[in-house]
Amino acid sequence: MTRAPLPRYGSDPLEEGLSLTPLPDPPPEEGLVVERSPEGHLRVRRLGPGAPGALLVDHRSPESARRFSEGKKGLLGRATGIARGSRPVLWDATGGLGRDALQLARLGATVTLWERDPVVRALCREGLERVGEGEDELAQAARERVTVREGSAVEGMAEHLRSGASPPEVILLDPMFPERGSALPKLEAQMLAALCGEGGCPEEERALFEAAVALRPHRVVVKRPRHAPEIAGQPADQRFEGRSVRFDLYLPRTPSGA
Numbered sequence: 001m002t003r004a005p006l007p008r009y010g011s012d013p014l015e016e017g018l019s020l021t022p023l024p025d026p027p028p029e030e031g032l033v034v035e036r037s038p039e040g041h042l043r044v045r046r047l048g049p050g051a052p053g054a055l056l057v058d059h060r061s062p063e064s065a066r067r068f069s070e071g072k073k074g075l076l077g078r079a080t081g082i083a084r085g086s087r088p089v090l091w092d093a094t095g096g097l098g099r100d101a102l103q104l105a106r107l108g109a110t111v112t113l114w115e116r117d118p119v120v121r122a123l124c125r126e127g128l129e130r131v132g133e134g135e136d137e138l139a140q141a142a143r144e145r146v147t148v149r150e151g152s153a154v155e156g157m158a159e160h161l162r163s164g165a166s167p168p169e170v171i172l173l174d175p176m177f178p179e180r181g182s183a184l185p186k187l188e189a190q191m192l193a194a195l196c197g198e199g200g201c202p203e204e205e206r207a208l209f210e211a212a213v214a215l216r217p218h219r220v221v222v223k224r225p226r227h228a229p230e231i232a233g234q235p236a237d238q239r240f241e242g243r244s245v246r247f248d249l250y251l252p253r254t255p256s257g258a
């Protein structure tokens with residue numbers, strides 16, 4: 001089931017970045033506020049009683065440390081081919097907060113991240129900008145291998161195809177999925193759902209999948225909750241299953257591929 005995004009206050013998207021605006025007076029009873037924390041970090045907070053904590057992107061969190069510790073032999077490394085020694089040029093077509101993108105860049109990939117929502121993109125950009133503050137060279141080098149692009153990846157992929165430029169080697173898709181079974185930590189999944197809607201839109205998933213396959217990269221990797229149906233009803237060439245998440249691998253260049 002899909003659910004619409006909540007109304008948001010406190011921000012106007014500009015062509016480059018985001019401009020913060022004051023809350024209406026009196027303040028709304030529900031919705032989302034985009035604001036800066038007392039430490040100056042961009043965050044999104046839910047209004048109303050019982051609202052969960054605020055969403056900001058901190059790649060030094062224990063959750064990020066756990067992801068980074070998976071290394072190349074983790075699910076993401078295996079599904080993208082990095083475990084076999086490649087350092088692919090990769091497009092993350094549904095970039096979100098940039099968690100997968102940074103994990104992949106740490107494993108050696110050069111990542112172009114597409115995010116169409118201006119607030120999510122601003123959170124992602126700031127999270128990436130903070131990487132490296134007081135951290136090792138690996139973290140700084142990884143951050144420099146991630147480029148953030150705005151707009152719809154479906155259009156970006158179609159335009160790339162028309163241009164005749166060589167395709168990325170790997171395309172990762174992680175479309176929104178109804179909260180239950182999401183691979184992101186609970187608060188992040190809840191807040192992303194409140195920002196972008198609860199997802200599970202078959203037409204959007206199909207458009208992403210078809211645009212990715214049309215580019216004929218070596219691999220299209222689709223992240224799904226473990227028991228979710230395959231994207232666009234397309235059987236995967238290979239599956240990499242974890243406890244709550246699954247990566248479906250499609251090989252558009254092999255004769256039996258999608």
Ligand SMILES: C[S@@+](CC[C@H](N)C(=O)[O-])C[C@H]1O[C@@H](n2cnc3c(N)ncnc32)[C@H](O)[C@@H]1O
Nearest residue numbers: 094095096097098099100115116152153154174
């Ligand atoms: C589940 S989140 C991705 C989380 C991400 N993998 C991470 O590690 O943070 C899905 C994101 O994809 C974005 N999205 C969905 N369709 C898109 C499209 N066609 N182009 C660009 N971004 C898209 C949504 O705005 C949302 O932020």
